[in-house]
Amino acid sequence: MKAATVYDIKEALQALAPAQVTELCLRLVKFKKENKELVSYLLFDAHQLQAYLAGIKAEMETEFAGINSSQVYFAKKSLRRILRNTNKQSRYIADKAAEVELLLAYCQNLKASGLATKKAPVIEKIYLGQISKIKKLIGSLHEDLQYDYLRLLDKITAS
Template identity: 40%
Template sequence: MKIESIVTIKKELQHSSKEDLLALCLRLGRFKKENKALLTYLLFEAHDEDGYVLSVKKTLDALFESMNTDSYFYMKKTIRKILRQIRTYSRYSNKKTTEIELLLYFCERLNGISPSIHRNRMLSNLYQRQILAIQKKIKALHADLQYDYTVQLEDIEHLK
């Protein structure tokens, strides 16, 4: 089966009726958890971005609380899982500020983990890569937002 381009799919959807579109969306939501999560975001949470960020932060808090800190190996696995979820949630939103806020929160929580991630080279490097990614994303924002997020980033880096 040849997978069609987005342009072709868009043209075909424009010719579909409202009932057909509804059926397609519901069928799409049944097949993959990510599709259902995206539909949930678009229908229920897209209008309140701040509420969405808070709910994602609560989810991240639960993951950080359940982290096994007995070994850096287990910490590394959980931290990577959290980072994957942040990327997924950021992709749903499609707003750079949401992604930056979630990554700042992630780095803030990483600094608070005991034992310190800075004693492990791999985790410390992961943290530094996230800091660099945040700095790069901040540069693409408006000047006022750049200042606000840069101040937050500097505060997080001083907590090390």
């Protein structure tokens, strides 16, 4: 079965009654956890972005505190899980400045954890990949934001 285009779906949704649209949304939310998380963000958290970002950063800090650093393998798995969650949250927000903020917090926590050293090239590669992603995202922002975020990035990479 071939999925319809976004345009076709939009047209069909506009033709439906509001009660039917609500039914479709509720049915969609039941199928995947990510759908439920996205709808929850849009309904309850989208209007207070800074508080939502603060909550994500706090959750990220607790996850960094719980990393098993006994072996590089376990540390890498934990770091990838935290990064996957961070990327998912930034997709929900759909704001490049917020994504930069979350990735900067990730890199800052990684740097503070002491895991991103030359002794673990796998973890160093994760760190450097996020730094390059941040630089690319910063380039697409407004000039004032670029300056602010580049200063934060320099602080993180310099220490």
